[in-house]
Amino acid sequence: MxxxxxxxxxxxxxxxxxxxxxxxxxxxxxxxxxxxxxxxxxxxxxxxxxxxxxxxxxxxxxxxxxxxxxxxxxxxxxxISRVFQTPEIFGDLTVMENVLIPCFAKRDGSFRLHAFEQVANESLIIETAEQMLIDVNMQDKRHMHAGNLSRGDKRRLEMAMCLVQQxxxxxxxxxxxxxxxxxxxxxxxxxxxxxxxxxxxxxxxxxxxxxxxxxxxxxxxxxxxxxxxxxxxxxxxxxxxxxxxxxxxxxxx
Amino acid sequence: MFGLEKKDAALLLIVAVVTLCAPILLNPFPAGSEMAQFNAGYPDLMQRFAIYGIFAIGFNILFGLTGYLSFGHAAFLGVGSYSAVWMFKLLSMNIIPGIILSVIVAGLFSLVIGFISLRRSGIYFSILTLAFAQMSYNLAYSVLTPITNGETGLQLSLNDPRVLDAARTTGSLPVTTLFGAEMRSATSVQFGVWEWQFSTGFYVSAVLMLLALYLAIRIFRSPFGIMLRAVKSNQNRMSYTGLNVRPYTLAAFVISGMYAGLAGGLLAAMDPLAGAERMQWTASGEVVIMTILGGAGTLLGPIIGAGFIKYFENIFSKINDNVLHDWFAFLPDGLNDFVVTVIAPFFGDGWNLTMGLMFMAVVIFLPGGLVDGARRIGRLFRRKPAGAKRPDAATKPAE
Missing domain, CATH: 3.40.50.300 (P-loop containing nucleotide triphosphate hydrolases)
Incomplete structure (x- = not known):
């Protein structure tokens, strides 16, 4: 089966x-x-x-x-993760933030009011996201706005966002x-x-x-x-x- | 410091210093001089700067981060004011219970309105919030008169129970206090030609504004803050990433409603009366303009926008024809009259016109608001190559 x-x-x-x-x-x-x-x-x-x-x-x-x-x-x-025909990413956010979001979603579930924790202190999650960016060879673009990436890079980023959730x-x-x-x-x-x-x-x-x-x-x-x-x-x-x-x-x- | 990044801590510190020195900084012109009318350092106006700053900071958490444009936030301000006044009537003139209640009631109120309004997005969401706010306004004005005292507005009276203060009742209306320190009390200090007023009310509002800003910074830099920006950026991707969009927007809505409630409670704490007009749609529109003018999605923008508008409303509006005639006294009579006639519509009661023109100019030429303008000027002086600066998405102005 x-x-x-x-x-x-x-x-x-x-x-x-x-x-x-x-x-x-x-x-x-x-x-x-x-x-x-x-x-x-x-x-x-x-x-x-x-x-x-x-x-x-x-x-x-x-x-x-x-x-x-x-x-x-x-x-x-x-x-189940999905990659779209035209890459669906968070265009206003940086590449790094794009990968952080699925990490948080994986760890915290579909909603959590983590309004007072600071992203900068989430070293484990940041490490995971960074490793993922290295895996798809985008580590040097981590501070770029995702919306400014080339189409191919957007596709890579979207896959990274899916894969980081394993x-x-x-x-x-x-x-x-x-x-x-x-x-x-x-x-x-x-x-x-x-x-x-x-x-x-x-x-x-x-x-x-x-x-x-x-x-x-x-x-x-x-x-x-x-x-x-x-x-x-x-x-x-x-x-x-x-x-x-x-x-x-x-x-x- | 305080669990903030260095840059944010520095920002908070600068704002704190500026705010706490506001009575001095806002009175740059010697008392009694020709220019003294431009001094904004009197307690009543400074309180407004701080309180509307809180209102706009809260509004920015919703609008600046998630992009949901609420046109009904004045309703939460009004609800906050009514709750606080009721607390002054029933319990005590100490502002603490009043402010706590106003935040809680505004939070519950925004939970209900947000729950319904957030079923739609974009213009439909805006219209729903506008409808709810107008509904609240009309209810407060008529049907709910027993609670709101209708068009007269809710006021203190000598017959109020004031359970905790009963022993201290005197013949006159009591004033709001913070553990005995009267809100309206102010110390006037003469320093050379300058005169500065340090009032309790302003410092209470200022400290709460700094606290509000601190919480806003924490929210901006939290995972929750990233989620809110994700809502604005791409809701489709968000739900396919395993995130439920609705509770995130609702939480942002309630948080900003609570900020509005705090501002409303503070307004009542400074001057214990609440009227329905505080909930009118023009008041909702004002906070939208404050946020956009200062820079939506930025940390400082809303405060600057609020200060700007309140300054215009209170200072610019005082420049009447007589003052204008004075200014142009050096011109020959006929020309003087002509010039004053031409520019008078932009001053005094016409301050709205100038404000509107400025708002248009900012939206067209500085979509990131005044903060963006300041940043552009700063960049001009530093002359850094464009690529050298790391783009910092969190403080990037919204489109």
């Missing part, structure tokens, strides 16, 4: 069946990619996983606990969307590095086949809201059903 289990999930938007009977199992410590053409329901599925959308039917469990009906912050506290599952929503080839390769290297360094499960939703095949250990192909196939990368590549979904070479095309 996987750490993340999606069973029989359906989601309708009016007349559109966005997700139809989706079953998915992400095994612990693997990189699982979810791919599919535009409109296949990838984003809807992700939004269900993070508690943003509640499906019409079906169950989603993380480590045996249902995630349905929980708020995003509760789901994060369960151990999540059990990292959800990545098209982490290389809109990136130049060089940046894409950097991101791939970063993710590989992360994977090599720690035990982490990743679920990647991605368009870019280059990224998917460089990282994924298992791939699920979605089309029109239903999983077509799930297999290891080498067998996905030449799979006739996948070719059909992407290229539409059958009679009804």
């Amino acid at each position: 996987g750490i993340l289990e999606v069973k029989g999930v359906n989601k309708r938007f009016g007349g559109l069946q966005a997700l139809g009977n989706v079953n998915l199992s992400v095994a612990e410590n693997t990189v699982h990619a979810i791919i599919g053409p535009n409109g296949a329901g990838k984003s809807t599925l992700l939004n269900v996983l993070v508690g943003k959308l509640i499906p019409d039917s079906g169950t989603v469990t993380f480590d045996g606990q249902s995630v349905l009906g929980r708020k995003p912050h509760e789901i994060n506290q369960m151990g 999540p059990r599952l990292l959800l990545l929503d098209e982490p290389t969307a809109g990136m130049a080839r060089a940046d894409t390769n950097n991101t791939i290297d970063l993710l590989k590095e992360i994977k090599a360094k720690r035990d982490i499960t990743m679920a990647i939703i991605e368009h870019d086949m280059h990224v998917v095949f460089s990282l994924a250990e298992r791939i699920t192909v979605l089309a029109q809201g239903t999983p077509l196939v799930e297999d290891i990368p080498s067998r996905i590549k030449g799979h006739p059903k996948v070719q059909e979904a992407y290229l539409g070479t059958t009679a009804h095309a």
Whole structure:
């Protein structure tokens, strides 16, 4: 049984069946990619996983606990972190503060009125955050305003913010969307590095086949809201059903 | 020192010295001289500087850090004043119980209003707080007359029980005290051509303002303070980082409400009456202007903004036509009249006009407020290369 289990999930938007009977199992410590053409329901599925959308039917469990009906912050506290398509960071804060916030969230839970303790005295947390910045090679930018970073650095920072919480599952929503080839390769290297360094499960939703095949250990192909196939990368590549979904070479095309 | 970083401790120390010397610093012109009308060193006005400073410091914790623009903070000021006056009527003329009660009541009041208003953000939040404040104002003005004494305002009377002071009742209305030291008592000191007034009321307000500033600095530099700035920066990322945004904003709202309550209680402690007009929306707007004028999100800005506005309101407004005629007496008669006619709308009762123009100028040219202006001037003199200065996000002015 996987750490993340999606069973029989359906989601309708009016007349559109966005997700139809989706079953998915992400095994612990693997990189699982979810791919599919535009409109296949990838984003809807992700939004269900993070508690943003509640499906019409079906169950989603993380480590045996249902995630349905929980708020995003509760789901994060369960151990699921999310990287967005466009990096979501605290642009008005410094890079260091950006990494400190998830550290505090991890230690203190979703709310704590620590109004009289001083950040400067939290040496343990500062050390953790600094180590994380070294890991993603951003230590020399720690006093910069995060909003002034380059796009690639914003992506690195966002990943650092997720990883510093040591999540059990990292959800990545098209982490290389809109990136130049060089940046894409950097991101791939970063993710590989992360994977090599720690035990982490990743679920990647991605368009870019280059990224998917460089990282994924298992791939699920979605089309029109239903999983077509799930297999290891080498067998996905030449799979006739996948070719059909992407290229539409059958009679009804 | 006091658990603060060196830089912040220095800042607090400077403010403390300036505040405690205010009766001297604010009276730079010799008594009786032509310029004496610009002296601000009289107790009544200095108290206002300190009290509205507290009000603005508190407002800045909400607006400057989280970016939530409350347009109803005067309601908490008013509630604080009413609570304090009731304490003077029922319990004792000692200001301590009155001030404590005003902070508690304002805190509870802001908890209720904040709980409802914070369901929305942006303009909807502002409108909700404005609506609640206007509601409070109207209630205080009419329906709640038994508690607020309606349009007359809540005042002391000889028949009040004043349980703790009963033995000391005399024939006249009692005055507010701090363990016997009367708030209104002042010592006048003549020094050469200068005359300085040191009043108990001002020093009580000043010490409380310094305490309020100290707490604000601690909050700014705490993990909680970072969370509040995170609210302003990106709520989406915040909730996906495992943080529940609502209690953070509510806590900030209640803290700033309590600051307003403290200010309201102090206003009543200096002059034991409370009227509904203290809750009117113009009073809420005033604190917004104070904070933005001084520099939202900065530590000193709100105090400077509050001082600026109160100075204008009390000093600038006294420059009437006669004074203007005096100033331009060197001009020939006709020209004198002409010049005075042209500039008169900006002085005296027209001080609001000048204030408004200045506010516009600050918002357009100095979005970081007066503090930002001072910083720019400082940078001009130091001529440091732009990159050499470490950006310090905590004191960076809000957009």
